[in-house]
Each structure stands twice: as C-alpha cells, then as structure tokens.
Amino acid sequence: GQQLNQSPQSMFIQEGEDVSMNCTSSSIFNTWLWYKQDPGEGPVLLIALYKAGELTSNGRLTAQFGITRKDSFLNISASIPSDVGIYFCAGRGGTSYGKLTFGQGTILTVHP
C-alpha cells in the first residue's frame, strides 16, 4: 500500500527559529495536506495543496506540493511557543474523495 515517510520525527528549537519538515512517498498523490494536532485534540488543517509545484502560504506557514507529486514540505518561519504540537502530512491519491495516507508525524517543541 501507499506509505509516507515524514521527517524529522521530532524537533527541539528555540523561539524565533525557522522550521522545516517534509514527507516523501514512493507513490504519486493528487493532494497533499498538512495538519497540526494539539494534545487531546483532533488534527486541524493548516494547508491544502492540489497541484504539483503549488506553493501555498498561510501566515508564517509555507508548504509546497513537489513537482514529482511524491513529496511535500512544510516550513514554519519565526516559530513561537504556540507552534508546539504534532504536525502530520497526508496524501490522497485516486478519487477526489478517497482515503488519506498519513505520515508518522513530526513532534515540534519550541523553547521560549
């Protein structure tokens, strides 16, 4: 089946630093999604990418849909303490309303 490799698994950074995480796959995806999950909560959609090569920003977050359709990255600029959480990438292939394949998650810790 389809698998996503997300890295890094965890990051410990100082407030104000930039963060970068990525996901790669051996399969092609039609959509890439990035979610953030706080403890005890459901994932919240950060950025949705629908076209290969697409670069999209949401405030301090920027994500790109790789041109090969097999990878995506998420950058967070000037991190703040509330950026702490688990970030998941998710890819969807096939039908527009199909299942998502999730990465393993990146645990982000921001030290004030």
Add this chain to the structure above:
Amino acid sequence: GAVVSQHPSRVICKSGTSVKIECRSLDFQATTMFWYRQFPKKSLMLMATSNEGSKATYEQGVEKDKFLINHASLTLSTLTVTSAHPEDSSFYICSASGTSGEGTQYFGPGTRLLVL
C-alpha cells in the same frame, strides 16, 4: 467554515457495555465520513470509511461487528463500540469531507474512550 464536532469528548465505561460516539458536520454536508483510531504519540489509523446512506467500508483487521458505523444523514455519522473491552480504550477521531475542496478532510476534536 468546515466545522466538525464529536460527542462525547470523553467517556468511561465498564467492560462489556456499548458506547456510541457521534460525529457531526456543522456547516457543510459530509458526503463521506471517516473514523480513525489513534494511540499515544502515533499517527492516525483509519478504521472505516462511510458514505451517506450506504454501508461503511472497513479497513483490514477492523471488526465490523464490533465497530458499528452508521451514516444516516449528510451531517451525522455514529460509531458504536459494542461489548467494549479495555483494549478498546483509545482516542477515536472522525473526519468529514464534502462536495467542495476536492474532498479535503476536516477532523472532529476526538473522543477519549476508557474501558474499565
């Protein structure tokens, strides 16, 4: 927009009882809803996919008779954990996708189930 709610947020039950979890899309019609299970510090594990008015499609290894899913309307899906046992204790999360946004899934806040 795209708000999904879940109820209850937490539930504690005795072993052998059944528990029903509701998932509602509040401001859009959800043609498809998904149920996930998540273990601590792990990724989401898809349990089943349900389309309104039809039977749910279960992932391999998920017992359909234990995890009953009903998607009776475009805004409500329910997951019933039947004859719950301690090993069913987990964080259950639903998501919903509608006809717009190319099927992007929006997640509920999750339900923490503890079976004693």
